[in-house]
Structures are given as structure tokens and as C-alpha cells.
Amino acid sequence: MELLIRKALDGDPRSIARLISIVESDSPYAEKIMKAIYPRSGKAHFIGITGSPGAGKSTLVDKIIRELKLQGKSVGVVAVDPSSPFTGGAILGDRLRMQSHALDPDVFIRSMGSRGSLGGLSHATYEAALILDACGKDVVLIETVGVGQSEVDIVKIADTVALVLVPGMGDDIQIMKAGIMEIADVFVVNKADRDGADKMAREVNVMLDLLGERAWRPPVYKTVAEKGEGVAEAVAAFSDHQKYLQKTEEGRKRKWQRLExxxxxxxxxxxxxxxxxxxxxxxxxxxxxxxxxxxxxxxxxxxxxxxxxxxxxx
Ligand SMILES: Nc1nc2c(ncn2[C@@H]2O[C@H](COP(=O)(O)OP(=O)(O)O)[C@@H](O)[C@H]2O)c(=O)[nH]1
Ligand SMILES: [Mg+2]
Incomplete structure (x- = not known):
């Protein structure tokens, strides 16, 4: 076990995968692992990518990885899909969409089903993110399917939450009722190659106006994830948000809440x-x-x- 932990902390992908599996299976070793890795965690930027199924989250994650890699950052991904324990289909899809990084040792991608507590998001999701953090990833992307509770729960795990919307699809009504506007730090209107992206972006901005003045006004970006368009700008906003958290009271509060x-x-x-x-x-x-x-x-x-x-x- 000590050797496995040491190798994982040195960044060995297979050892990292083993650690996550052990923690996920709720084995008696899980606590030992978490205790051992915890002091090394706390450095990575946790970015939640949420939004309706099919919005293009996985495609976007693939392009975000590429952008972060260009900046010389190492990346871990935890893709959570509630349907996975039953079908496996969605997760295969996620994998395929991020496949361009499958052979890259600096990029670690993990899919898991969501079960257990923390609403829709299992505690294992958070622990997997912590393990990736401790094992040296600069950024951990957490893709969650935006169905009900998990969409709101992501805010409990992530430093920065990006909400992915698409033109049409009735999302405009959805977001208002889900209370999701409050948790998003960055808005991404994906599939901007389709009609209605500008309208969607405008509507989001109108709603943000209605929410009133806040120290961090969530920016709204349009992307075409399939082509990578607009992704660099969104990634820059993630890092602006991280800087904002690092120097404000809100950032400290969020951190303390998470620790509690x-x-x-x-x-x-x-x-x-x-x-x-x-x-x-x-x-x-x-x-x-x-x-x-x-x-x-x-x-x-x-x-x-x-x-x-x-x-x-x-
Ligand atoms: N037209 C268009 N299609 C996209 C775009 N981004 C993703 N897609 C497609 O949308 C579908 C769902 O994408 P996926 O990344 O699996 O969505 P997820 O369920 O949110 O992870 C796939 O067929 C993608 O190829 C985009 O910017 N424009
Ligand atoms: Mg996906």
C-alpha cells in the first residue's frame, strides 16, 4: 500500500487509477489512502463542468484539456454520469470524446457512476478529485450531468462552476427554475454554430442583471466545442475566477464551507x-x-x- 501511494504521488497513472478504485469501492484501505494523500492536496483548481445531457460538456472538456496543456498544466478529469452503473453507454461516449488525450501521461481521465451521498454526486467523486490534486494535477475538471441535484451539488466540490447551455432546447426556462443561475461562475453557451446562441447569451445576461450586483459577475462565453472555438477565452475566465477566489473573503468562505x-x-x-x-x-x-x-x-x-x-x- 505504501509503495502504491508513493508511486501515485509521483504521478504514475496506473497507481493513481488503483488508488481511486480502492477509494471508490469503500474498502477499509480507503481511509488510509485519504489520510496519506491529504497533506499533499489543496493545490489544484477544481473546475466543475455541468449542464444538460448532450450540451457538449465532454466535447468541451476535451478542448479545455488541450488549452490547459498548451499552458503547460497537468490535468485530471473526473466524469460523473448517473446512468453509468446501468448502461455504461454514456461513459463510453465521454471516453470517446476525450480520447485525443487517452495516451497522454499528463492527462488522467476517470469516469464514475454517481451514487451515494452528497446528493447526486458521490463522495467518491470528491475523493477522486483530491487524489488527482495530491498526485500533482494542476487542474481537475469534474464533468457532471446536470440532472437535478448533482447540478447544484457540484458547487460543493468545485472552486469554479461552469454551466454549459445550448441555444434552443428550452434551457432558458430550465435554468431559471433550477436555481442554477446562482451557482454558475462562468456561463458557456455551446453549439454557437447553431441559431440562437446570441439570444441565449443575451438572456443569461439579462437574468444576471436581475440577480443584482455581485462582486464576481459571471461572464458569458459562446463556444463551438467541436471546433474548439471560444474555448481559450472560457479557460482564461476559469483562471480569473480562481484568482478572484484567492484574494477575496468569498474565496476563503467557500474553502471553509467545503472543509466543514x-x-x-x-x-x-x-x-x-x-x-x-x-x-x-x-x-x-x-x-x-x-x-x-x-x-x-x-x-x-x-x-x-x-x-x-x-x-x-x-
Ligand atoms: N453543432 C455542435 N455540436 C456539438 C458541439 N459540441 C458538441 N457537439 C455535439 O453534441 C453531442 C453531445 O456532446 P457531448 O460532449 O457528449 O455532450 P455531454 O452529454 O454534455 O457530455 C455530440 O454529438 C457532439 O459532437 C458544438 O459546438 N456544435
Ligand atoms: Mg458527457
């Missing part, structure tokens, strides 16, 4: 593990019969169990 949530998430996981173990030891035919026959109620059962685990004072 990290501890809370670990606490939740550990506590439920302990409680579940105790419940599995406690439950019996007698007890379940008692519940069925209403000789005892589930609140009392749960309360007794908690008393047993944490003591009656808790």
Missing part, C-alpha cells in the same frame, strides 16, 4: 456505519415480532440502540 462539509460527510458515514453494525447485531426475530405485534415501537427501538452506542447522555 468534508468533516460532516465523514462523520455521517462513520456514524451510520457504527449504528448499522449495532442494529445488525441487535435485530432478532423476537424484536421484529414485537414490532409487528405493536408491543414495542420503532422509535423506542431506535432510541435504545442509540443509547447503547453513544450512551444515554447523547
Amino acid at each position: 462539509r468534508e468533516v460532516e460527510e465523514i462523520l455521517r458515514r462513520e456514524i451510520s456505519r457504527i449504528v448499522e453494525r449495532s442494529w445488525n447485531e441487535t435485530k432478532s426475530v423476537d424484536l421484529l415480532n414485537g414490532l409487528a405485534e405493536r408491543r414495542i415501537d420503532p422509535y423506542t427501538v431506535a432510541g435504545d440502540l442509540l443509547d447503547k452506542v453513544f450512551g444515554p447522555e447523547a
